[in-house]
Amino acid sequence: MLPAKYSSVIVFFTTFWFYATLTHGSGFSHSTILDPHGKYNLKWRFDRRTITFEIEVETRGYIGFGLSPNGAMASSDIVIGGVTDGTPYLQDYFADANRKVHRDVQQNYRLQYGRENSTHTVLAFSRHLLTCDTSDKDITESTVRVIWAYHSEDVGPSGPMYHGVNRGRKSMRLLDPGSKANVSSEMDFFNLQNINVPVPFKDTTYWCQIFKIQEVQKKHHIIRIEPLIQRGHENLVHHILLYQCDSTLNESELKAGHECYHPNMPDSFLTCETIVFAWAIGGEGFTYPPHVGLSIGTSIDPVYVLMEVHYDNPAFQQGMVDSSGLRLFYTPELRQYDAGVIETGVWVSLYHMLPPGMQEYISEGHCTRKCLQESLGQEMPSGVRVFAVLMHAHLAGRAIRTRHFRGQEELQPLSHDEEFDFNFQEFQLLKDERLLLPGDNLITECKYTTKDRQNMTWGGLTTRDEMCLSYLLYYPRVNLARCESLPEIIGQLKFIGVKEIQVPVTTWPFMIKSPKKYSSLSFTEAMDKYRWSKNRGKSFNEMVLQLPMNVRCSKWGQDEWSIQGTIVSPPEVKSEVKPPSTMCRSASEPHSGVVLLFTMCLTYAIVQTCLSL
Structure with a gap:
């Protein structure tokens, strides 16, 4: 508790901060919807030190928001809040390795405001990007796994009730949100889309089909590309690549898709070598900068492209049929660069x-x-x-x-x-x-x-x-x-003691000739047979980086x-250049409360001096 003589200082700065916050405005630069039904909406803005969130959820109970090391509840940094009888509340929590939720001793999330109506609750709060609290997760430019939850009831005396199915996760870059879909609704587009592809009953499938690029009479620029992922297949379609193919292909090659990298795939697939675009799971599309576009319509531009879709089916689901692809927006208004x-x-x-x-x-x-x-x-x-x-x-x-x-x-x-x-x-x-x-x-x-x-x-x-x-x-x-x-490869094989391989090489993977313990094994089998340990793996890694x-x-x-x-x-x-490290206050540094009090008093003195002029 601060001495009474400092109370006027605190009142002054509390009032000053309140009105400064109001005049700053509540505009948020970034936003996303976290749940598939549009019930949980997140907005945020940030500067070099602080990030501020506003969350709007279709509930009159509590709202949970967290940052997870792996997308799960365990070891997560969590904040829970809501509005009770018109008064907003917010608490900083963390989950231990057993997913048990604890109130954080160091409360680093600061409530900005909260309100609710008959259907929705809105909470705004902020925190430092780096809090130096071991129970918090640093917010950096790297990927952040956001977890979310909500409940119809507010937090009671015994803590928050279990949220049940009202929960989820989403990976995102809070400090590097990516390009926005700033194209006109009138912009022309064309789709490259598979139609009813039967996804094979196996772990991994690469499916390829050749498409003809939209015909244009003069040069155009593609300025945005979006994924068209069939609803419910968000985890099935892992990535999509576009390759430029030989421009002299016969259009009969366009009719049928086939597994890529397959002995019986069409020879025309082999002409498609140059990558034009890449999308991978979790991506929401890409908008080119205002001075750059992907060129179509000239003699060196793609006429035909091969679209490679990677289906990831580790559960071996049967009977799946997919119609995913890409949407490409294009314009005759040329950018400066291709x-x-x-x-x-x-x-x-x-x-x-x-x-x-x-x-x-x-x-x-x-x-x-x-x-x-x-x-x-x-x-x-x-x-x-x-x-x-x-x-x-x-x-x-x-x-x-x-x-x-x-x-x-x-x-x-x-x-x-x-x-x-x-x-x-x-x-x-x-x-x-x-x-x-x-x-x-x-x-x-x-x-x-x-x-x-x-x-x-x-x-x-x-x-x-x-x-x-x-x-x-x-x-x-x-x-x-x-x-x-x-x-x-030779240096890698020598590490496990291989002395000689069988020549001529007639099989792939090629076969080992000596020593006897590896004789007649493929080099992949020999590598698996070697008795790996952590120390041997570390030595192998150090050696490979110098090969x-x-x-x-x-x-x-x-x-x-x-x-x-x-x-x-x-x-x-x-x-x-070393990756950036987190610099935290040492025990010898003054406590932040003392620093804050000193700053407030100094500023108050300056204000008083100015008023007396």
Whole structure:
């Protein structure tokens, strides 16, 4: 309790803060609907230190809102509030590892206002982005897993009642919400959409079909792309890729879809190599910046595209039929630049492997200096500007960074997500466009956990396999489609004691010849047979990051830059940018209440002095 002599100071500043809040306005920059029925609406705004939420829910009981490490209740940071007899209330809680809810000793959520009518309750509250409270979750630019709940009754003396089915989760970026759908309702659009595709009775299916791009008489720009996901299939459709195909295809190729990467798939699928766009689960669509568009209608633009839909069906559901796809908005009002896409990271292959039982394993995919020197040096010596990045991994992925180097000096990352969520992957607009020059290099760094796995995890197409990719949207468009790397296999095999492989290679995966314990095993079987431990896995990881790399540097279609297929060593790095760390007040620093009182008194003294002038 503060001494009585300070009470006038507190009254003064309380009144001042109240009126300052009213004059500031209640505009919120961002909003979303958290539940499928439109009953739980979230708005928010933020600055460098603080975030403010307003929640409107169709209930006259309590509202729950939280931040979770994994989307579940356990170990979550929670706030619960409501309005009782016209008076709003708000309490800061946390859930322990057993999902039991406790009132937080340090109340870091501050009630702004609350109201209710006959059907809805509205609460507004704020908190610091970083509270230095171990029971709170920091709010950063990485993915945040928001959990929500509500009840028809307010919080009673014994605490909040169980919410039942009125709950859910949504992954989002509170500090980097992405592009908005700012296109006119009159804007022309066309759909690329599968019609009644029978989803096979198996874990993973890649379904491909070739479509013809909307015919236009002159150049147009596509300025927004949205997913068209069949209702109820939000977890079935994992990602959709668009590839540009050979413009001389016969239109008879358009009639039927087929499984991708299948021995019996149409030969025309092999002509579709250049990625035009990528969408992944959780994404809500992408709007290009005002000065950039995806070009259609010229001689080098897509005429035919292959749409690849990844169906993820781990429960082996039968009888599912899907009609999902994409909607593309286009305009004759041309933007200044044509957009392109570069796929960077680890070349998808069995040579990308993760040992089992690892709390953390790091993979690096290099877009090498030589690839960018050759491609950009010939196509665009002044460089290209990256304006958005989509980072992509599968179920073992935990964090991804797209690192950028000039010479041996590291610049700030192009993008990063320290809380990567497999179920939420979308293009993120960069706050500031980044110049990528000939001779620069990029590293896509992926952190995985395989602690619950008993066997090796392989680079591959299924969600139980792994990928480590960054898709870069940039301008102006140049003839570079993929800039990737893959660690050499021989060094990885030597680690487990392989001495010789069977030659000539006639099977895939290829076979081991010696030593005897691996004889007649494929290299994948030999890797699984090796007795992995945490220490061996760590040593393997350190070794792989130093291995020579096979370079992939490809043009549109099936052409390649001359550097493709060469072997290079990982670059030397002189200076490295570390991920930002949370700085919290130490015990030796003055308590925040003392600092607040000092600030209030100082400001009050200044006001009094000004009034006496």
